[in-house]
Amino acid sequence: MGIELLVNLAYVVAAVLFIFGLKMLGSPATARKGNLVSALGMFIAVVITLLDQSIIDYKWILAGIVVGGLIGAVIARRVEMTGMPEMVALFNGFGGVASLLVGWAALYGFEANVFEMITIILSILIGGVTFSGSMVAWGKLSERISGKPMVFGGQRVFNILLIVAIIASSAMFTIYPESHLYLYLVIGLSLLLGIMLVIPIGGADMPVVISLLNSYSGLAACAAGIAINNIILIVAGALVGASGIILTQIMCKAMNRSLSNVLFSGFSAVSAGGAAAKIEGEAKAMTAEDAYYVLEAAASVVIVPGYGMAVAQAQHVVKELQELLEKNGAEVVYAIHPVAGRMPGHMNVLLAEADVSYDLLLEMDAINPRMETFDVAIVIGANDVVNPAAREMEGSPIYGMPVINVDMARNVFVMKRSMASGFAGIDNPLFFKENTRMLFGDAKEMLGNIIKAFN
Amino acid sequence: MEIVFLAFILMLSIFLGFELINKVPATLHTPLMSGSNAISGITLVGALTSAGAEHSGLATILGTVAVAMATINVIGGYMVTDRMLAMFKKKGSAK
Numbered sequence: 001m002g003i004e005l006l007v008n009l010a011y012v013v014a015a016v017l018f019i020f021g022l023k024m025l026g027s028p029a030t031a032r033k034g035n036l037v038s039a040l041g042m043f044i045a046v047v048i049t050l051l052d053q054s055i056i057d058y059k060w061i062l063a064g065i066v067v068g069g070l071i072g073a074v075i076a077r078r079v080e081m082t083g084m085p086e087m088v089a090l091f092n093g094f095g096g097v098a099s100l101l102v103g104w105a106a107l108y109g110f111e112a113n114v115f116e117m118i119t120i121i122l123s124i125l126i127g128g129v130t131f132s133g134s135m136v137a138w139g140k141l142s143e144r145i146s147g148k149p150m151v152f153g154g155q156r157v158f159n160i161l162l163i164v165a166i167i168a169s170s171a172m173f174t175i176y177p178e179s180h181l182y183l184y185l186v187i188g189l190s191l192l193l194g195i196m197l198v199i200p201i202g203g204a205d206m207p208v209v210i211s212l213l214n215s216y217s218g219l220a221a222c223a224a225g226i227a228i229n230n231i232i233l234i235v236a237g238a239l240v241g242a243s244g245i246i247l248t249q250i251m252c253k254a255m256n257r258s259l260s261n262v263l264f265s266g267f268s269a270v271s272a273g274g275a276a277a278k279i280e281g282e283a284k285a286m287t288a289e290d291a292y293y294v295l296e297a298a299a300s301v302v303i304v305p306g307y308g309m310a311v312a313q314a315q316h317v318v319k320e321l322q323e324l325l326e327k328n329g330a331e332v333v334y335a336i337h338p339v340a341g342r343m344p345g346h347m348n349v350l351l352a353e354a355d356v357s358y359d360l361l362l363e364m365d366a367i368n369p370r371m372e373t374f375d376v377a378i379v380i381g382a383n384d385v386v387n388p389a390a391r392e393m394e395g396s397p398i399y400g401m402p403v404i405n406v407d408m409a410r411n412v413f414v415m416k417r418s419m420a421s422g423f424a425g426i427d428n429p430l431f432f433k434e435n436t437r438m439l440f441g442d443a444k445e446m447l448g449n450i451i452k453a454f455n
Numbered sequence: 456m457e458i459v460f461l462a463f464i465l466m467l468s469i470f471l472g473f474e475l476i477n478k479v480p481a482t483l484h485t486p487l488m489s490g491s492n493a494i495s496g497i498t499l500v501g502a503l504t505s506a507g508a509e510h511s512g513l514a515t516i517l518g519t520v521a522v523a524m525a526t527i528n529v530i531g532g533y534m535v536t537d538r539m540l541a542m543f544k545k546k547g548s549a550k
Contacts, residue, residue: 049500060518
């Protein structure tokens with residue numbers, strides 16, 4: 001029993017390190033250390049597990065660790081900051097499939113009683129849903145499959161039948177644990193469910209989906225922990241599960257939508273009543289040179305980045321413009337909407353990559369009250385998150401969603417490829433406002449032209 | 456009794472998780488996700504026991520694949536989080 005006690009005490013230490021690590025993630029100044037603390041916790045947990053007496057053969061473990069470690073390291077080093085959402089989706093999926101396999105393998109160790117069977121099935125089920133759902137999310141984010149919501153007639157009925165089938169085959173498997181048919185059914189159906197849950201969700205809602213899948217990957221680990229009676233899996237899994245749920249809530253609130261609305265109805269269903277109010281007026285285009293004259297005279301500028309900035313890889317030119325404006329005596333800050341980009345905090349990472357100081361990155365609630373005081377607001381590749389229709393047009397699908405009120409600034413420059421509407425497919429009255437000027441073209445090129453005018 | 460014990464741990468961890476994560480500022484949400492993603496690779500611990508305990512051939516294969524997948528999650532997650540967090544700088548201390 002000596003070793004078992006030691007292992008469990010080490011798990012307590014690991015749990016404490018995870019908790020401290022997460023706590024230190026609460027401030028940018030300590031976050032990096034916090035991540036190391038959490039990694040140390042993981043290291044201790046893994047090493048102490050290897051002392052477990054029931055482990056007889058180490059060669060397969062070693063093979064798995066070497067292969068997985070190499071793949072993980074290569075991905076972590078190569079990934080572009082713009083590709084972070086895809087990578088997180090992919091890793092969520094790997095975590096899910098690992099939990100599925102751990103649950104599956106647990107079937108062979110011992111005679112499971114009914115409670116244990118249920119936890120094993122839960123671990124397989126959540127793991128499977130996380131895996132296939134994450135793969136679809138990964139495909140959508142990396143544009144390997146269309147980002148549009150995929151809906152078909154009878155989808156709801158199909159999903160309900162699917163869930164009934166999962167419950168039925170789980171029950172049969174609990175009654176006949178020797179039958180592999182039911183096991184394969186549970187695995188197959190849970191994979192199908194993961195796909196079905198993510199395909200109806202559109203590209204603009206991806207921040208919610210990734211957060212939710214993040215939470216699932218934690219819950220899957222948690223279920224696997226209950227299945228194999230391992231406390232550290234339960235604690236760590238629950239921490240991650242809770243974290244994902246909080247992020248999901250924040251994202252939903254930022255879009256003024258309920259979780260069930262995001263998950264089940266896609267944007268298409270809501271937009272039916274949107275045509276009620278007509279937008280009138282004409283969008284006024286401007287050249288980079290005109291933009292330069294206004295910016296040169298501006299004393300305060302707020303930059304609002306969106307996914308378009310990530311696509312154009314424009315974060316470095318944005319930083320260059322910031323420096324020029326500052327040299328010119330202007331105050332420059334960034335306003336970041338909670339759902340800008342394709343995952344929570346995506347814009348912040350991109351701007352951090354371009355060496356923008358993090359204290360210049362303001363949240364929506366900090367910037368909106370003083371929007372009137374800014375001479376110029378530059379919107380770079382953002383659309384729905386600055387759409388004043390959310391405030392003004394009752395009946396608009398995004399009515400009520402909190403947005404960054406750029407239209408209150410004295411001048412608004414919108415950098416955009418074309419007049420096409422954003423991911424949500426909603427017209428934006430901002431483009432037709434008196435104080436708005438459009439800069440059509442690639443954001444990076446446009447910014448480059450303005451910078452040229454400065455020099 | 457054991458079920459109650461596990462349920463207690465589960466409940467307390469979830470509450471603790473809510474308290475901890477609520478304090479993380481929006482600017483760190485992406486590193487938070489990739490970092491917590493690495494923590495969810497804790498399944499590795501479970502996978503190690505399945506891969507190493509000689510139950511049956513199939514359990515070993517499943518365990519080994521699970522070890523590889525979870526290790527990708529752990530190593531990749533922590534490394535990429537570190538890479539991101541290294542970029543978060545405040546003016547003055549940087550450059």
